[in-house]
Amino acid sequence: MRPSASSDGEAVLVLDGVTKRFDDFTAVDHLSLVVRAGRVFGLLGPNGAGKTTTIRMIVDITAPDEGAVLFRGQRMGPRLQNRIGYLPEERGLYKRMRVGEQLRFLGELKGMERKEAERTADIWLERLNLAEWKKRKTDELSKGMQQKVQFIATIMHEPELIILDEVFAGLDPINAELLKKIILEFKAKGRAIIFSTHLLEQAEWLCDDICLINRARKVLDGELREIKRAFRRNAVALRAEGAERVLDDQELVARVVSRDEHLEVVLQEGASPQELLRRLVQSGAVVTKFEQIEPSLREIFISKVSES
C-alpha cells in the first residue's frame, strides 16, 4: 500500500525494495516507503524490527544489499549527507568537549561555515535554555540536557530531512513539549521528518504518515488518518443518563461493554452512530459523552501482526 495520494508534500525520500542482511539474518526485507516534505513520517515497530538498520541505510552509514535509497531522486551517497539530520537512538557526544565547541564541530561536519555554526549553536542553546552551559564540558550536563544538545546538532544545519530515533526517550514533559514544538515548526517550514519509535502512543499525536514494520518487513503504511478510518470499528464510547431503553434495542445495538469511564456500545452491522445519537436524544437521555471509538495504533498493530 502506498501512502495516500492526498499527501500534498513532494517526495523527499524514497526507499525502493531496500534489503539488508547480516550473515544469514535479514534485518530489513524489501522495504519500500515514501517520505514527503512538510509531513511527519512515523517509522514504527517493536524493538529489533529493523528501524535503526533502515535509518542507517537512509543516512548512508551502511549500504543496502539490495534496492535503492533515493534522496530527492538521487541515489544516497556521502554528498547528500549534509542535507539530512540524524538523532540516533544511542545518544553520543564527545564527553570531554565543551558544549559550544562540540556543536560547532558537528555543524561544520555538516557543511556549515565555522562562524555560522557558532552563531546558530548560540541561538539554539538560548532557545533550549542551555546558554549558560555553553562553556561546560559535555559530561557535566544531565542526560536530558545532553539530549537537547544532541537535538540541536541534528537540526542546526537546517536539514531537508530530519530523522529522530526515540527523540523523547528520557525527557521530562516540559522539554518533550519544547522539542515537539520545534519539530512542528520544521514541519511547517516544509521539512520532512522521520519519527522512529517503538512507543506507538507517541506516534499517534505527532505523525501524519506511518509505516509499521515487524521482523524486517513492512506490515502496514499510509496516512495515519486513513488507516485509523479503515480500522474503525462500528462502536461508540457513551456516557449518558437514561439511555438503557435505547441500548436494549437488539436491532441497533449488538452488545454493551462497561469500561471505566464510559460504556462501549458496539453497534449492529448496518446501524450508524448517527442513528444511535438521534434515538438517544429523542428518548430524552442526557448525553455527556458520545464519541466514535477509533482503534489505537497498538490495537491495529496487534491485529495486523496476528493476522499474518
Added chain:
Amino acid sequence: MNKIWIIARREYLERVRNKMFIVMTLIGPALLVLFGILPALLFQLGAGEAKRIRIFDQTGRLYQRVRDALERERKGDERKARSRQSAGRYEVSSADEMERSLEDARRELAESVRRGEIDFYVILPRDVIASGRAEVYGRNPSDLFTVDDIESAINDAVIEARLSDAQIDPHRIASLSERVRLNVVRVSERGEENISGAGFFVAFIVGFLIYMTIILHGQAVLSSVVEEKTSRVIEVLLSSARAFDLMMGKLIGISLVALTQYAVWGLAAALFWVYGLAALSASGVNLSLPSISPFVLPYFFGFFLVGFFIYATLYAMAGAATTTTQEGGQLAMPVIFLLVIGFYLVFPVMRSPNSTFATIVSLVPFFAPVIMPVRLVTEAPPVWEALLSLALSVLTAIGLVWITARVYRVGILMYGKRATLPEIWRWIRQP
C-alpha cells in the same frame, strides 16, 4: 577532503589543549635532563663524609705514598677524572705506631671498624712490593669506588717503590708511557669533522625518540577510536562523513600533535644550544654537543610520519575491531612487537651502520622508520638507500591505510562484541 581537515583540527585542538599534553611536552625535556644528570648528581652527593682509612704498613716505605695518592687531588686523564671528586674524601692514618704482631694489629683494627672509629683498614704485608698482594678490610666492602681508589693508590705506591728499587726515575717512566690520544674524524659527503662519543648517544636518542613517539601517539589513536565507539559519537559522525575521512582526519590530527611536541622540544634544544651551552662553558663546564647535519631533519620527520602512519593505522584497526582499550591493546600486541624488535635492532645497527645487515633491516618497512634515521645520523648511507627505504615505507603505509579503512568501516559500528581475526579478514576482502 574538507571533512578530513575539520576532523583533524578537532582531534588536534582537543589534544593540544589537554593539560596532560601541555605538562608532558613542557616537563618532558626537563625530566629527560633530570634523569640524565641525576645519577651524576647523586654520585656526588652520595660521597658524604670522608672515609677513614687506617693503613698497617709492614714495609715502612709505602704509607706516605699511599696517603698522598689518596688525599692528593689527582689530575690527569680519564680514570683520574673520577678521582677528582674524591678530593677530601679520605682521611688516612697510619697504624704503624702500634708495635705489635700482624695478628694483634689485625684484631685491634677490626675492633676499630666494629666500633665505627674507622671505615676501612689496609694491610700492606712485608713482601707486598715483590708479591703485589695486599688486603683491605671494611664494614662496607661493596663501596666499590673506595676499594677501587685504595687499590690504585697502593698500586701506584708499589710500582713507584719497585722503580726506585730498580733505580729508574718514575717521572721518566710516566713521560715515556704517555698514552696515545686518538682524534676521531668522520668522513662524509660534507667533508671531515671531529666527533666525540656523543654521536653514539645521538643515534640512540633518535631511535628511542621515534620509537617512543610512535608508541605513545599510536596508543592515542587506539583510545580515540575506542572512545568514539563507546560514547556512540561514531553514529553521528558516520552520518556526516565517510569512515575513511574520519580515520584519516584522526591520523593527521594526532600526527600533528606529535609534530607539535617535536617542535617544542626542538625549540628547547635550540635554545639550550645557543644560551645554555654558553652559560655552561662560562661556568667552566665544557659540554660538546654533537653536530647533526640539518639535511637529516627532513628525513627524520619523513620517517617519523611514515612510521606513525604504519603503526597508528594498525592501532586504529585494533580499535575498530574491539570494544575496549585493553582489548585493542591485546590485538595490537603482535604489531607493536614488530616496533619493539625494530628498536632493539638499533643497537647492532649503531655498531656497524653500513653492514649488509643494517642495510637490509633499514629497508624493511616496519623497521625502517626507526632504523634508517639511526643510520642517517651515524654513517650516512647512500641517498638512494634512504629514499628507497622511505618509498617502501610510504607504500606500506598507504596499503595499511587502505586495508584499515575497510576494517574501520564495518568494525566501528560493532558495539559490545570483539571481532575475530577471520571476521576482520572478511571485512578486508568484501567490496
